[in-house]
Amino acid sequence: MRNAAGLMLASVVSALVIAVVWFWTASPRADAAPPQTVSARQAEKLLATAAARPVPARGDVEVTAAIPDKPAVAPQAKATQAKTICANPNALGVSRVVEIDTTGGPGFGFEHFKQLDFLTDKEVVLTFDDGPWPVNTPAVLKALADECTKAIFFPIGKHATYHPEILRQVAAAGHTIGAHTWSHANLNTKKITDQQAKDEIEKGFSAVKMALGAAPSPFFRFPELQHGPAAMAYLGSRNIATFSCDVDSFDFRAKDATQIINTVMTKIAKSGKGIILMHDFQKHTGEALPELLRRLKAGGYKIVQMKAKLPLQTLAEYDDALVKEMKVPVTSMRPVNSVVQTVSE
Ligand SMILES: [Zn+2]
Numbered sequence: 001m002r003n004a005a006g007l008m009l010a011s012v013v014s015a016l017v018i019a020v021v022w023f024w025t026a027s028p029r030a031d032a033a034p035p036q037t038v039s040a041r042q043a044e045k046l047l048a049t050a051a052a053r054p055v056p057a058r059g060d061v062e063v064t065a066a067i068p069d070k071p072a073v074a075p076q077a078k079a080t081q082a083k084t085i086c087a088n089p090n091a092l093g094v095s096r097v098v099e100i101d102t103t104g105g106p107g108f109g110f111e112h113f114k115q116l117d118f119l120t121d122k123e124v125v126l127t128f129d130d131g132p133w134p135v136n137t138p139a140v141l142k143a144l145a146d147e148c149t150k151a152i153f154f155p156i157g158k159h160a161t162y163h164p165e166i167l168r169q170v171a172a173a174g175h176t177i178g179a180h181t182w183s184h185a186n187l188n189t190k191k192i193t194d195q196q197a198k199d200e201i202e203k204g205f206s207a208v209k210m211a212l213g214a215a216p217s218p219f220f221r222f223p224e225l226q227h228g229p230a231a232m233a234y235l236g237s238r239n240i241a242t243f244s245c246d247v248d249s250f251d252f253r254a255k256d257a258t259q260i261i262n263t264v265m266t267k268i269a270k271s272g273k274g275i276i277l278m279h280d281f282q283k284h285t286g287e288a289l290p291e292l293l294r295r296l297k298a299g300g301y302k303i304v305q306m307k308a309k310l311p312l313q314t315l316a317e318y319d320d321a322l323v324k325e326m327k328v329p330v331t332s333m334r335p336v337n338s339v340v341q342t343v344s345e
Contacts, residue, residue: 086148092293093148095302096123101309102218105236109244109275112227119273124301126151127243129180129221130281132159132166139286141173147293150305151175153280154221154243157182157207161326164211171212176307178219178243179204188226197231206318215311219243240312246274257288265295
């Protein structure tokens with residue numbers, strides 16, 4: 001009897017064990033499923049959803065999927081997320097952002113100003129003059145966006161009034177915007193009075209402000225890099241920084257994109273670093289830029305973005321004068337149907 005009862009007990013126990021083992025191995029388990037590859041942003045969303053959902057009392061699938069006691073997003077995932085605005089993993093990018101205190105009107109670019117040697121070896125600042133201009137400026141913007149990098153733009157005031165929407169694209173892309181006079185006049189000739197030089201500078205900045213609907217940076221570049229002493233003193237009194245350059249691309253003279261690339265790469269190899277002067281107004285520059293940026297990256301050059309500590313306070317008299325000058329005269333405010341009547345069809 002004891003043996004029979006023992007046998008019965010043993011078979012019940014083994015049946016139970018087999019059943020449990022079968023259930024364990026045959027039931028679906030989340031951790032046996034292939035790993036899901038999701039971006040940091042999606043993962044964060046998924047984890048947030050999982051955490052919000054009440055954890056069921058039973059069922060290892062749900063519990064495993066919730067991954068409790070882990071931070072919602074690992075720190076490195078957060079860091080990656082912050083950079084996800086850039087779709088290009090091999091982008092040139094921006095290695096350093098510097099903020100410029102323009103008090104007293106500092107000068108940059110070794111071609112004229114050697115006091116402020118702030119760039120280290122292989123550091124480069126990209127600058128573009130004479131825009132905004134259809135096709136060419138957007139081409140430059142696209143090349144910069146594709147490499148997730150930033151530049152300084154020195155637009156001409158008149159061009160800003162012709163194409164304010166293009167200048168707003170430059171601002172929306174996060175680039176720094178200064179000014180380059182109202183009409184691209186050479187301010188270092190005897191023909192230009194001090195008052196005229198002041199008008200060119202201030203009207204240029206006011207035009208950029210009008211186009212952007214926001215104050216530009218107190219960054220200025222003289223047309224043809226012609227720095228007149230009186231105008232320099234005036235810029236100093238207005239706390240506006242003056243930009244010359246270290247590398248002149250001479251892109252306005254180049255016969256094609258290749259010539260611009262070769263000129264810049266040869267000169268930058270010699271200087272080792274510096275502010276590169278280009279023109280978003282020039283068609284060849286937009287064409288050269290994708291390859292030029294790739295070559296800079298391959299050469300180990302790093303982009304420094306220059307930002308102003310404070311925006312420029314434009315002068316109200318120039319802002320007001322420009323608004324008056326730009327205003328389209330309104331001859332009639334009457335509605336169309338009071339002016340034009342159909343009398344015969
Ligand atoms: Zn220019």
